[in-house]
Amino acid sequence: MKKLLPILIVSLLSLVFLSSCGYTKPLVAADEYEINKDLLGIWLAPKEEGEEQVGVGIYKFSNTEYLIIFVAHPELAFRGYEIEFKEKKYLQLEML
Numbered sequence: 001m002k003k004l005l006p007i008l009i010v011s012l013l014s015l016v017f018l019s020s021c022g023y024t025k026p027l028v029a030a031d032e033y034e035i036n037k038d039l040l041g042i043w044l045a046p047k048e049e050g051e052e053q054v055g056v057g058i059y060k061f062s063n064t065e066y067l068i069i070f071v072a073h074p075e076l077a078f079r080g081y082e083i084e085f086k087e088k089k090y091l092q093l094e095m096l
Contacts, residue, residue, distance in 0.1 A: 033082040033089075035060060042071065068093070 037060075044055035052072050061067040061079055070076040080093040 032064065033084075034063060035066060036082075039066070044071065066091075 039058050040060060042055060042057045044053060047053050055071040057069045057071060059067040059069070065079055065081045068078040068080055077096040078093045079096055080091050083090050083092045
């Protein structure tokens with residue numbers, strides 16, 4: 001599972017970025033969950049020969065929020081926090 005986590009994170013963030021959804025109204029207005037410190041750090045997907053290194057840096061933004069930055073494109077920064085919506089947990093992102 002730990003090997004799949006970086007790929008899952010990169011895939012999720014890529015999907016969010018490529019979907020071009022505008023952040024107009026959050027699903028949940030308040031962030032209430034503490035950050036998971038195990039997620040902090042730089043997560044790199046396995047590098048394929050001849051391809052650019054793909055990964056994300058996940059940093060503490062506040063006690064309840066993450067700062068997420070793409071390694072290859074540091075201008076892509078997101079603020080994210082864990083939410084519960086319809087009895088499931090998600091990561092709500094806002095592009096900075």
